[in-house]
Amino acid sequence: MKTLLRGGYVVSGKGCRRADVLINGETVEKVGHVLPALAGDAQVVDVGGCYLFPGFIDAHTHFDLDVCNTTTADDFESGSRSAIRGGTTTVIDFACPNKGETLAYGLSLWHKKADGRCYCDYGFHMTIDDWNEDIEKELDDMFAEGITSFKMYLTYPAMMIGDGAVYHALKALRRRGGIAGVHCENAGVIDARIEELKAEGCGADVSSHPIARPDYCEAEAVARLLRIAQAAESPVVIVHTTNKAALGEIAAARRRGQKVYVETCPQYLALDDSVYYDPDYSNAARFVCAPPIRTQEDSEALWKALRRGEVQTISTDHCSFTLEQKDMGREDFTKIPGGLPGVETRGEVIYTAGVAGKRMSLAGMCRALSENPARLYGLFPRKGVLAEGSDADIVVYDPRASHVLRAQDMVSKAGYTPFEGFRTEGSIVKVYLRGMLQVDGGKVVGDKHGVYLKRGKCEL
Ligand code: MN
Numbered sequence: 001m002k003t004l005l006r007g008g009y010v011v012s013g014k015g016c017r018r019a020d021v022l023i024n025g026e027t028v029e030k031v032g033h034v035l036p037a038l039a040g041d042a043q044v045v046d047v048g049g050c051y052l053f054p055g056f057i058d059a060h061t062h063f064d065l066d067v068c069n070t071t072t073a074d075d076f077e078s079g080s081r082s083a084i085r086g087g088t089t090t091v092i093d094f095a096c097p098n099k100g101e102t103l104a105y106g107l108s109l110w111h112k113k114a115d116g117r118c119y120c121d122y123g124f125h126m127t128i129d130d131w132n133e134d135i136e137k138e139l140d141d142m143f144a145e146g147i148t149s150f151k152m153y154l155t156y157p158a159m160m161i162g163d164g165a166v167y168h169a170l171k172a173l174r175r176r177g178g179i180a181g182v183h184c185e186n187a188g189v190i191d192a193r194i195e196e197l198k199a200e201g202c203g204a205d206v207s208s209h210p211i212a213r214p215d216y217c218e219a220e221a222v223a224r225l226l227r228i229a230q231a232a233e234s235p236v237v238i239v240h241t242t243n244k245a246a247l248g249e250i251a252a253a254r255r256r257g258q259k260v261y262v263e264t265c266p267q268y269l270a271l272d273d274s275v276y277y278d279p280d281y282s283n284a285a286r287f288v289c290a291p292p293i294r295t296q297e298d299s300e301a302l303w304k305a306l307r308r309g310e311v312q313t314i315s316t317d318h319c320s321f322t323l324e325q326k327d328m329g330r331e332d333f334t335k336i337p338g339g340l341p342g343v344e345t346r347g348e349v350i351y352t353a354g355v356a357g358k359r360m361s362l363a364g365m366c367r368a369l370s371e372n373p374a375r376l377y378g379l380f381p382r383k384g385v386l387a388e389g390s391d392a393d394i395v396v397y398d399p400r401a402s403h404v405l406r407a408q409d410m411v412s413k414a415g416y417t418p419f420e421g422f423r424t425e426g427s428i429v430k431v432y433l434r435g436m437l438q439v440d441g442g443k444v445v446g447d448k449h450g451v452y453l454k455r456g457k458c459e460l
Contacts, residue, residue, distance in 0.1 A: 001025060003435065004039050005394065007048030010386050013371035016362045021052060023392040026434035031386055047396050050429065053366055054386045055089025055393025056347055057373040059125075060181075060239060060263065060315030063093055064113045068337040070328065073320040073413040079343065080118040080450055082318075082412040084438045087347040087428045088120055089393035090383055090453065092373075094151050095124040099158070103128075103138040107145060111452070118450030120433060121393075123377070125181065127151045129158070131165035136172050146454025148178050148378050151239075154221045155185040155290075163228055170232035177457040179376075181237035181263070184221035184246070185213060185291055194334055206284035207276045208333045210292040218291050219245035226253040226260065235259035235458070237376070240317050242268045242291045244301035247310065254310075261376055261460065262311045264302050266346050267418055269314070270353045272296045275418075285326040286416055288336045289317065303359040306368060312460065313376065314350060314368040316342035320414035341414035345405055347395065348424040356399075356425035378456035396430035403427055403442075411444060 003023040010019040010031055022030040022039060030038060063079035065072045074082060076093075083091050093114070097106025103126055110124050126147050128135065142150075150173060152166055153159035161169070166182070173180055190213050197208040222238055226249060229236040238250060241264045250260050267287075273295055275287040287293060305311040319339025329336030350369065354360035360368075374384020382391050405422045407415060431439035438446030 002029070002040060002042035004034060004042040004044045005047045005052060005396070006044055007046055008050045008052045008396070010052045011362050011366045012385060013363055013367040016051065021386060021394065023432065023435045026392060028386055028388060028390045028392050030388060049398065049400060051362065051397040051399065052386060053087070053395040053397060054370040054384055054390070055395055055431070055433065056087045056369040057090040057092070057379065057383060058083060058088045058315050058318065058343055058346065059092040059313060059373045059377055060317045061091045061093045061343055062319040062339065065096065065319065068328070068335070070321065070325050070337055072339070073322050073325065073415070074318070074341070076114040076117040077448070078411065078413045079318065080120045080122065081444055082341070082344040082410065084119040084431055084433065084446070085411045085444050086344040087395035087431055088343055089431065089433050090121045090123070090379065091343070092123045092125055092377055094127050096127040097129070099130045103135060103142055107142070107147070115452065117448055119438060119444065119446060119448055120450045121453050122450055123453040123455050125149045125151050128169050128180070129153065129161060131161045131169055139172060139176055139178070143176055143178065148455050148457050150178060150180040152180050153183045154225060155183060155187040155190065157187070160187060163224070166225070167228050167232050170229055170234040170236065174232065174234040179235055179237060179458045181239040182225050183239055184218055184225050186217040186220045189217050203332050204330065206281060206288065206333055206336070209288050209336070210273055210276050213290060213292050215243035215245050215294055215298065218243060219249050222246045223249040226250070226258060230256065230258055235261065237261040237263060239263045240265050240268070240291060241302070241311065243294045243298040247301055247305050251310065262305070263313045263315050264311050265315060265317050266342055266349045267293055267340055269299050269302055270349050271418060272299060281330055282323050282326065285329060285336050286323060287340065287418060288326070288338050289319070289340050290338045306360055306364060312368070312372040314346065315373070316346050318343040320412055322413070322415045340418050341412045342418065344410055344412050345417060345419050347397070347428055348405070348426065349419055349422065351397065352422070352425040372460060375460035376458055378458060379453065380459060392432055392435040394432040395428055397426055398429045399426040401427040401429065
């Protein structure tokens with residue numbers, strides 16, 4: 001079965017050109033001028049005036065995660081449906097064993113949650129929240145299962161392993177050609193500030209959340225991690241980077257010759273911390289995530305860093321809770337489940353605020369959402385590019401169709417969107433997953449065709 005997408009503009013990490021795309025089965029057969037002899041009896045789809053992006057990759061999602069004494073609103077079924085609707089054809093979620101459990105157990109648990117339930121393709125990072133000889137030995141098994149990237153935390157006592165173990169783990173990963181993404185916030189100072197805020201009677205204020213977790217507490221942890229990585233002679237990924245001070249620490253490490261990859265998220269680019277000062281509890285609590293959303297100056301610094309190639313990827317950190325779940329923190333802000341839905345809106349928000357807003361080019365958007373995550377996480381060139389032999393994961397983006405983002409139209413089970421009322425420039429009209437039409441007219445029309453992806457090593 002062949003499909004010919006005719007009349008569109010194919011976007012790559014290098015630029016954008018007028019080209020047809022011939023899909024043959026699950027892969028791309030040709031990009032460019034397609035002769036009738038090659039097209040044969042292909043179904044012809046007119047995509048005149050539309051941009052064709054390689055399917056977006058979201059390398060940071062949390063579906064079906066038990067956290068904060070509750071479970072995320074989106075499981076792999078609704079989460080991946082929300083993803084495909086937003087042009088994301090691959091998610092990389094975080095398998096997360098508890099302390100004391102094996103990595104193998106964590107992996108089997110995540111396969112149970114995801115297998116057979118996904119509308120998009122998926123892979124897993126493995127969380128290292130415990131460190132000992134047995135876990136180090138298990139790393140080889142993880143690589144054999146196609147898991148080449150890992151996650152560590154410098155905050156949250158349930159997840160932290162300590163600086164020494166981070167050092168050992170980075171070395172063990174480096175020896176195997178693996179890489180780790182790290183959540184960087186200072187744990188001790190933040191906990192001390194939380195106690196102070198509660199003692200001052202601010203325990204029920206949502207605004208205590210950003211006050212407890214200032215930008216410099218993130219920058220301190222970024223700086224410390226980068227020094228640990230220097231000692232371990234290891235590259236490292238800074239996940240969900242939010243602010244200018246942290247970017248300064250990253251620039252300093254690069255000047256020393258260190259390899260640092262940086263991720264940010266739409267909420268840090270297109271929103272600002274005024275969201276936390278809404279007097280209505282629910283309006284403010286829905287934006288609680290860690291690290292918190294920062295100032296406009298910080299988001300402009302992130303856009304600038306994206307333009308300069310200092311930030312490589314934009315993922316979402318999709319970790320959705322309903323407003324009822326967010327109500328758990330009405331009396332105590334530390335009990336607000338942290339996280340935002342975002343996997344459904346990333347493409348349109350970044351196109352609108354970035355490309356249409358003249359803060360980034362089409363090629364820059366393609367690098368941040370598709371090509372760089374594919375290279376960083378061992379999926380390139382199967383994913384991340386529209387070229388001969390690549391998977392036919394294609395986002396058809398119509399820049400002329402505009403709409404307003406509304407919770408009631410979302411597939412996600414969060415029941416709200418942080419971008420309520422946001423007017424998009426353009427719309428995602430069709431999405432193909434390995435040649436299968438999964439979204440048409442902005443609606444999910446496909447089925448649970450997603451498969452698990454064994455990934456190779458970092459090539460960025
Ligand atoms: Mn996360």
